[in-house]
Amino acid sequence: MLPLLAPATPPELPGQAIFQKNCVRCHGANGKRGLNGAHDLTKSNLNEFGRTYLVTNGMGKMPAFGKKLTPAQVQQVVAYSLTLK
Numbered sequence: 001m002l003p004l005l006a007p008a009t010p011p012e013l014p015g016q017a018i019f020q021k022n023c024v025r026c027h028g029a030n031g032k033r034g035l036n037g038a039h040d041l042t043k044s045n046l047n048e049f050g051r052t053y054l055v056t057n058g059m060g061k062m063p064a065f066g067k068k069l070t071p072a073q074v075q076q077v078v079a080y081s082l083t084l085k
Contacts, residue, residue, distance in 0.1 A: 013079075013080050013083065014076045014079065014080065015073075015075075015076030015077040015078070015079050015080030015081075016080050018069065018073055018076060018077040018080070019077050019080050019081065022065060022068075022069075022077070023077065023081075026038035026061075026062075027039075027041055030042070030084060031081065031084035036061050037060065037061050038061075038062070041081050041084050042084050042085055048078055048079070048082065051078045051081055051082070052074060052075065052078050055069070055074050055077060055078055056074055065077075
C-alpha cells in the first residue's frame with residue numbers, strides 16, 4: 001500500500017516573492033486590486049520594457065524600485081507580473 005501524499009503546491013515562480021513583498025499592497029495578489037490608483041495588471045497593455053521602466057523608475061503614486069531591487073530582481077518581478085491573468 002502506498003502512503004498518501006499531501007497535495008503538491010505549485011512551485012513559486014521567480015519574482016513571486018518579490019511581488020508579494022513589494023506590490024501586493026496596491027496591486028493585490030492577483031494583480032487586480034487597484035488600491036491607491038494602482039493599475040489592474042491583468043488588463044495592462046504594457047509590455048516587458050514598459051513594466052521594467054515603471055518598476056525601476058516609478059510614476060505617479062507608484063514608487064521607484066530601481067534602488068531597492070537589483071536589475072535581476074526587477075526582471076523577475078516584471079516576468080511574474082506578466083503571468084497574472
